[in-house]
Amino acid sequence: MGLMDEYRSKLVTAEQAVKVVKSGDWVDYGWCVGHAYELDKALAARAEELTDVKVRGGVTLWMPEIFKIENPGDHFTWMSWHFMGVDRKIYEMGCGYYGPIKYNELPRYYRNHVKDVDVAMFQVAPMDRHGYFNFGPQTSHMMAVCERAKIIIVEVNENMPRCLGGYESEIHISKVDYIVEGPNPPLAQLPSAPPTEVDKRVAELIVSQIGDGACLQLGTGWMPNAVGTMIAESDLKDLGVHTEMYVDAFVDIYNAGKITGARKSIDRFRQAFAFGAGTNKLYEFVNDNPGVASYPVDYTNHPSQVAKLDNFISINNAIEIDLFGQVCSESSGIRHISGTGGQLDFVQGAYDSRGGKSFICLSSTYGKKGELKSRIVPTLTPGSIVTDPRTATHIIVTEYGMANLKGLSTWERAEAIINIAHPDFRDQLIAEAEKMKIWRRSNKRGSQTVVA
Ligand SMILES: CC(=O)SCCNC(=O)CCNC(=O)[C@H](O)C(C)(C)COP(=O)(O)OP(=O)(O)OC[C@H]1O[C@@H](n2cnc3c(N)ncnc32)[C@H](O)[C@@H]1OP(=O)(O)O
Numbered sequence: 001m002g003l004m005d006e007y008r009s010k011l012v013t014a015e016q017a018v019k020v021v022k023s024g025d026w027v028d029y030g031w032c033v034g035h036a037y038e039l040d041k042a043l044a045a046r047a048e049e050l051t052d053v054k055v056r057g058g059v060t061l062w063m064p065e066i067f068k069i070e071n072p073g074d075h076f077t078w079m080s081w082h083f084m085g086v087d088r089k090i091y092e093m094g095c096g097y098y099g100p101i102k103y104n105e106l107p108r109y110y111r112n113h114v115k116d117v118d119v120a121m122f123q124v125a126p127m128d129r130h131g132y133f134n135f136g137p138q139t140s141h142m143m144a145v146c147e148r149a150k151i152i153i154v155e156v157n158e159n160m161p162r163c164l165g166g167y168e169s170e171i172h173i174s175k176v177d178y179i180v181e182g183p184n185p186p187l188a189q190l191p192s193a194p195p196t197e198v199d200k201r202v203a204e205l206i207v208s209q210i211g212d213g214a215c216l217q218l219g220t221g222w223m224p225n226a227v228g229t230m231i232a233e234s235d236l237k238d239l240g241v242h243t244e245m246y247v248d249a250f251v252d253i254y255n256a257g258k259i260t261g262a263r264k265s266i267d268r269f270r271q272a273f274a275f276g277a278g279t280n281k282l283y284e285f286v287n288d289n290p291g292v293a294s295y296p297v298d299y300t301n302h303p304s305q306v307a308k309l310d311n312f313i314s315i316n317n318a319i320e321i322d323l324f325g326q327v328c329s330e331s332s333g334i335r336h337i338s339g340t341g342g343q344l345d346f347v348q349g350a351y352d353s354r355g356g357k358s359f360i361c362l363s364s365t366y367g368k369k370g371e372l373k374s375r376i377v378p379t380l381t382p383g384s385i386v387t388d389p390r391t392a393t394h395i396i397v398t399e400y401g402m403a404n405l406k407g408l409s410t411w412e413r414a415e416a417i418i419n420i421a422h423p424d425f426r427d428q429l430i431a432e433a434e435k436m437k438i439w440r441r442s443n444k445r446g447s448q449t450v451v452a
């Protein structure tokens with residue numbers, strides 16, 4: 001049978017395709033911009049016939065239709081590998097849960113540990129002349145999902161960019177059970193907010209620590225994006241990119257002529273990434289672009305892979321840090337906010353890279369004027385999740401300076417961290433550090449300079 005005959009034989013409507021889902025099934029919806037769209041609508045329409053359908057996804061950019069119905073929890077349960085605002089809403093509705101991951105390990109969880117993938121349904125780019133459907137900017141763990149799925153349904157979206165250059169970035173028609181031609185919705189947009197004065201100060205401090213030829217990773221959150229904007233405006237040159245999430249800031253840095261990849265020891269001249277989300281600027285840039293390479297996340301994120309790249313600079317964001325140097329980037333007490341994602345992968349990998357540095361950045365305070373709370377706390381709020389253990393944390397940055405924790409004793413750490421807290425909270429933090437027996441003497445020196 002020719003490819004087009006095979007295509008026609010597998011082509012069905014979304015309503016026909018979702019009939020394969022049964023009560024009790026585990027269904028995978030894909031990842032981020034690749035989440036099922038038309039198939040999701042069709043599944044929502046079957047809600048009354050279904051109970052206990054568990055749906056996996058993550059980095060969710062729009063509310064799935066299955067959670068817009070009446071009493072969604074009676075029919076569907078959401079299991080997200082990484083929370084965004086939408087996942088938080090489903091969680092607050094009482095039908096969403098988080099799956100803790102070290103993101104580099106996610107393909108392995110599918111291959112070795114996840115019990116069932118009854119149906120995988122997700123968006124793809126149109127089939128190419130060789131019979132492949134490109135995953136678009138969601139290569140991540142999608143091949144592992146497909147390897148385990150009993151039934152694979154692809155939803156073709158003509159707007160899905162073709163992300164090439166790596167491996168495991170497409171699925172062949174011979175492995176697909178059903179093809180649905182969706183209404184070609186535009187890809188979800190994830191615009192970044194203009195940087196605040198605090199973001200700019202933090203960005204200035206970090207940019208001062210980056211040299212020509214460095215290889216960059218930018219994490220999720222507003223602050224890493226602000227650093228990216230500042231890098232685009234800097235005098236840096238010959239930068240490389242090896243990241244998990246491709247974001248608009250990389251396109252800006254590239255367009256400003258700062259990215260060549262010429263000094264990368266692997267993927268020379270190419271920007272490697274596992275998935276992407278941003279605006280149309282990003283989706284147009286990555287489409288069919290031989291200068292970017294879309295890889296599975298066990299390649300981009302494994303610390304040993306990151307460490308192969310010299311002068312690796314990893315920039316990630318946190319919610320709260322304690323005086324021991326433990327970093328929480330994913331919850332506020334028991335309220336789940338995001339996830340470990342690839343943070344710990346890159347914190348470790350960047351430190352292991354020759355000349356590498358890992359930055360955890362955060363504003364010193366949180367909340368409205370008059371009700372400011374310090375993000376630097378004596379001990380993490382009960383229930384807050386440790387994303388980076390104190391032994392992994394390298395350089396912490398706030399608008400008040402930088403603290404390099406490697407090689408410091410407990411009292412030196414407390415001193416370095418308090419030095420970059422908001423001045424209004426420093427005396428209180430010192431008093432707590434004294435009670436915790438991690439304070440040796442009063443410290444009113446300026447913030448510590450970073451020694452890489
Ligand atoms: C992607 C890569 O390449 S690699 C790895 C990067 N991955 C990570 O670092 C994972 C962990 N980090 C993250 O997810 C993000 O960077 C975060 C959550 C730390 C910050 O992200 P931002 O988008 O800048 O956070 P934002 O300010 O929008 O806050 C997100 C939510 O957290 C809440 N929040 C933030 N800080 C606090 C705090 N100190 N206390 C209580 N709640 C807080 C906000 O209220 C908001 O919740 P809501 O939208 O439900 O009201």
Ligand SMILES: CCCC(=O)O
Nearest residue numbers: 082103220341342343
């Ligand atoms: C898991 C995807 C996003 C992140 O690492 O923050």
